[in-house]
Amino acid sequence: xxxxxxMRVMSRGWAxxxxxxxxxxxSAGVAKVNFTFPVSCVSNEESVTSRQSYVNEEDASDxxxxxxxxTHACRPATxxxxxxxxxxxxxLCDAHRKGTKLRVVGSxxxxxxxxxxxxxxxxxxxxxxxxxxxxxxxxxCVEAGARVSDVVEHLRPYGLTLQNFASxxxxxxxxxxxxxxxxxxAAIPPVDDQVVAFTLITPACGVLKxxxxxxxELFELARVxxxxxxxxxxxxxxxxxxxxxxxxxxxxxxxxxxxxxAERLRNNQHVRYMWIPYEDAVVVVECNxxxxxxxxxxxxxxxxxxxxxxxxVNGQTGEQQTSSDQIGHGNxxxxxxxxxxPMKNLLLDLRPKMNKSLLENMNFADLRDxxxxxxxxxxxxxxxxxxxxxxxxxxLQGITDIGTSDMVLGFExxxxxxxxxxxxxxxxxxxxxxxxxxxxxELLDMIEKENIAAPAPIEQRWTRSSTSLMSVAxxxxxxxxxxxxxxxxxxxxxxxxxxxxxxxxxxxxxxxFFVYRSLVANHLDEKYxxxxxxxxLEVPSNSHSLETLRKRIHHRFPIKxxxxxxxxxxxxxxxxxxxxxxLFDDSHENGGAERNHHTxxxx
Numbered sequence: 001x002x003x004x005x006x007m008r009v010m011s012r013g014w015a016x017x018x019x020x021x022x023x024x025x026x027s028a029g030v031a032k033v034n035f036t037f038p039v040s041c042v043s044n045e046e047s048v049t050s051r052q053s054y055v056n057e058e059d060a061s062d063x064x065x066x067x068x069x070x071t072h073a074c075r076p077a078t079x080x081x082x083x084x085x086x087x088x089x090x091x092l093c094d095a096h097r098k099g100t101k102l103r104v105v106g107s108x109x110x111x112x113x114x115x116x117x118x119x120x121x122x123x124x125x126x127x128x129x130x131x132x133x134x135x136x137x138x139x140x141c142v143e144a145g146a147r148v149s150d151v152v153e154h155l156r157p158y159g160l161t162l163q164n165f166a167s168x169x170x171x172x173x174x175x176x177x178x179x180x181x182x183x184x185x186a187a188i189p190p191v192d193d194q195v196v197a198f199t200l201i202t203p204a205c206g207v208l209k210x211x212x213x214x215x216x217e218l219f220e221l222a223r224v225x226x227x228x229x230x231x232x233x234x235x236x237x238x239x240x241x242x243x244x245x246x247x248x249x250x251x252x253x254x255x256x257x258x259x260x261x262a263e264r265l266r267n268n269q270h271v272r273y274m275w276i277p278y279e280d281a282v283v284v285v286e287c288n289x290x291x292x293x294x295x296x297x298x299x300x301x302x303x304x305x306x307x308x309x310x311x312x313v314n315g316q317t318g319e320q321q322t323s324s325d326q327i328g329h330g331n332x333x334x335x336x337x338x339x340x341x342p343m344k345n346l347l348l349d350l351r352p353k354m355n356k357s358l359l360e361n362m363n364f365a366d367l368r369d370x371x372x373x374x375x376x377x378x379x380x381x382x383x384x385x386x387x388x389x390x391x392x393x394x395x396l397q398g399i400t401d402i403g404t405s406d407m408v409l410g411f412e413x414x415x416x417x418x419x420x421x422x423x424x425x426x427x428x429x430x431x432x433x434x435x436x437x438x439x440x441x442e443l444l445d446m447i448e449k450e451n452i453a454a455p456a457p458i459e460q461r462w463t464r465s466s467t468s469l470m471s472v473a474x475x476x477x478x479x480x481x482x483x484x485x486x487x488x489x490x491x492x493x494x495x496x497x498x499x500x501x502x503x504x505x506x507x508x509x510x511x512x513f514f515v516y517r518s519l520v521a522n523h524l525d526e527k528y529x530x531x532x533x534x535x536x537l538e539v540p541s542n543s544h545s546l547e548t549l550r551k552r553i554h555h556r557f558p559i560k561x562x563x564x565x566x567x568x569x570x571x572x573x574x575x576x577x578x579x580x581x582x583l584f585d586d587s588h589e590n591g592g593a594e595r596n597h598h599t600x601x602x603x
Contacts, residue, residue, distance in 0.1 A: 063075060065079070066108075067108045067109065067112075067113045067116065068107070068108060068109040068111070069418075069419070071111060071112075071113070071416070071418060071498075072111075074113070074118045076116075076119065077118065077120060078100075078102070079120075080121070081126055082122070082127065084126075084127065085127055085143065085199075085201065085207075088122070088124070088127060088201050088231055089206065089207060091122060092122075092201055092202065092203045092231065092575075093203065093206070095120070096203035096571075096572055096574055099572045099574075100119070100120055101119035101575075101577070102120040102574050103116070103120065103121050103575060103577045104122050104123075104124065104174070104227045104231045104575060105121050105123050105227075106123075106124065106144075106145075106171060106172035106174055106176070107125075107147070107171055109175065110179060111417075111419050112535060112536055112537055112539075112579070114226065114534065114579055115227060115577075116577065117577040122231070124145030124231070125145050126145060127143040128143055128145040128147065130142050130151070131234055133154070138239045138240065138241070139196060139238055140154070140155060140160070140237050140239055141234055141235065141237075142173055142234070142235055142237070143233065143234060143235075144172060144173055144174030144233060144235055145173075146172065147169070147170060147171065148170070148171050148173060148176055149169035149170060149406075151173060151237075156404075159241060160240065160241065160242055161240060161241075161243070161405055161406055162191075162194065162239060163191075163194050164183035164184075164188045164194075165406055165410060166183055166191075167410055167411050168410060173232075174232040174235070176191055177194075177224070177235065178223075178226055179226065180224040180466065180470070180471045180533070181535070182473065182491060183270070183463070184270050184271060184272045184409075184463065185269055185462065185464075186266070186271070186429055186463070186464065187464055188269075188463060189467070190466045190468075190473050192224050193464075193466050193468065194237045194239075195235060195236070196211065196236040196238050197209070197210065197212075197219075198210050198223075198233065198236065199232070199233035199234045200232060200569075201230055201231040201232075201233045202230040202231075203570045204568070204571055205568070205569050207233065208230070210222060220469045221470060221558070221561060221562055221565060223468040223470075223471075224466070224468040224469075224470040224471045226470070226579075228566055228575055228576055228580045229565050229566060230569055230575070243289045243404070243405055244289065244404060244405070245287045245289060245290070245401075245402070245403065245405050246399060246402050247287045247399070247400050247408050248286045248288075248399055249283065249284070249285050249286075249393065249396060249397055250284050251283055251394045252284055253281070254280055254282060256282075257282045258437060261434070261436075262429075264284070264286070265429060265432070265488075268287070268288055269287060269288050269289060270285075271284065271285065271462070272285050272461045273285075273440075273459070273460040273461075274457030274459055275444060275457060275460065276389060276390050276456040276457060276458075277386055277447045277448065277452075278382075278386050278447075278448060279386050279387055279390040279456075281393070283390075283393045285411075287405075287408055287409065290402070335395070336396070338395055339395035342395075343364065343367040343371065343392055344359055344362075345388070346388045347359065350374045351370075365414050368385060368455075368497070368499075369497060371385045371388070372385055372497055372499040373499040376453070376497065376499055376500060376509055377453050377505075379451050382454065385455060386456045389456050389457075415497060415498070415499060416499075418496045418498065418509070418510060418514075418517075419536055420494050420532060421459075421493035422472075422492055422520075422525060422528075422530035422532050422533070423472040423473050423489050423490070423530065423531060424436075424528045424529050424530035424531070425529060426462070426488045426489060426490045427488055428486040428488050432488065436462070439530070440458065440460060440492060443458065443494075443524060444458070450519065452519070453496075454496075454516065455495060455497060458492065458493070458494055458495075459492070459493045460492050461491045462489065463489050464488065465486075469557065469561075469562075470534075470557055470558075472531040472532070473491075491533070494516065494517065494520060496509055496513040498510075531552070531553075531556060539583065546582060549583070550583060553583055553584075559584055563584060563585075566584070
């Protein structure tokens with residue numbers, strides 16, 4: 001065990017903590033390991049401060065890197081963390097010359113372990129500099145290892161921010177873009193469409209400049225390149241003016257959702273639904289820009305929901321808005337405790353000997369995990385948990401947050417979990433097909449008919465179509481529905497929580513989830529032309545299922561062009577891992593052992 005003022009890291013699994021926290025590990029299998037503890041993005045002139053820790057030979061030979069949700073792991077033979085883009089270029093050139101693997105990884109957040117490899121890995125955590133900000137064009141240039149949260153903080157003094165955010169802000173910008181991450185907002189594209197230009201560091205061709213005007217086809221392919229075409233170096237992003245959002249939460253019935261659905265998507269800048277299986281309750285979270293009249297409230301700070309009732313918004317205080325939006329009179333904490341009470345009551349019913357003082361300090365996500373841990377595969381326990389969760393949201397309705405967009409758009413994802421999220425077309429904002437509601441209706445019907453132990457929420461979000469060819473949100477028929485103007489895509493995610501440390505239960509939950517996920521895929525994916533988010537797509541271990549998935553992917557995406565550029569830029573597949581080989585190679589017999597090793601991390 002290694003100690004520091006910032007971090008306590010254990011020898012087994014220490015690399016996992018390092019990746020998640022932004023630490024530096026230069027290589028595996030050596031006695032001396034360098035650590036870089038979490039630092040903010042630095043300017044072009046500054047350097048990253050490093051500290052050193054040491055491990056003995058036995059520990060160093062047993063490094064394991066685990067992804068954010070603890071569902072995948074690897075033991076790379078080599079793990080490199082260069083401190084400059086020049087070092088990245090040199091490392092890739094050397095790997096190309098030797099024919100060795102060096103898979104690029106960001107913060108290891110992808111639920112499917114997309115950046116992991118047992119052969120060689122390269123992290124961009126130290127290539128995190130801010131190159132420049134141009135207030136006139138509202139653009140920022142950063143190195144790919146810069147974290148989303150640090151980029152936002154650097155933009156704040158300029159009155160700028162990113163267009164949209166996912167649920168968390170700990171991603172490195174490179175991984176954020178390469179996987180086609182997204183937030184929600186029917187008129188806002190996924191994050192890859194924020195990219196104006198970038199440099200691509202390749203094993204065979206060195207550093208390429210890529211934009212809509214230079215290497216334009218590569219620009220369309222490599223923005224969502226899954227780390228297989230090259231390593232993003234410098235990235236120029238289009239920003240927007242910083243703004244304050246007001247979040248309003250309401251709970252509707254399934255019938256009520258259908259009544260005003262199209263108008264809700266059009267009238268709200270950001271909206272997401274949380275469907276609750278076995279309950280006629282849909283949590284709707286709407287976020288819209290507001291003007292805060294109080295001059296002392298700066299856009300650089302979060303205005304918590306505790307204060308929201310007394311802040312003047314567009315000339316009115318929270319108390320002057322509609323009664324359904326009232327948040328109480330000065331003590332939001334009382335309302336929050338009132339909302340949590342159904343969850344607490346259920347937990348006490350299931351665990352009568354529960355420590356009361358411990359119970360009082362648990363938040364919503366803690367309570368849900370504790371309830372499910374009693375019997376995570378028991379559909380009756382799951383139903384009771386979902387019922388208590390629905391009541392929690394009913395009691396919490398109203399204005400639930402006011403603050404800068406980066407603060408408000410993040411949300412609690414829960415603990416360790418298996419997730420699967422698909423994306424599919426839903427027409428346009430002007431002419432919706434309502435495929436989004438049909439999909440969730442069929443999904444809920446299937447869950448309830450099959451009596452699946454499906455916890456809440458089934459999360460649904462929307463984006464405008466992406467112009468990146470490899471994005472699962474790209475418009476299929478570009479001639480009739482240009483992605484930059486009209487296309488609407490919906491994203492729907494299912495989940496099962498790994499709410500226990502018991503290895504047998506975790507294996508059983510994993511097996512149940514894969515059955516659940518397969519049922520969804522078999523019933524709905526083909527029908528709605530749905531494709532799984534690249535960072536959540538699990539490579540099938542069954543050869544027939546793998547071949548079926550490959551055929552769908554090769555029919556849907558320009559894989560021939562993608563592979564053409566792979567061959568030109570990385571002919572020795574330095575940057576490819578089993579995920580890339582299995583899904584995109586013309587011959588994919590190799591790599592099965594690595595796939596099974598990763599997917600069986602929890603088994």
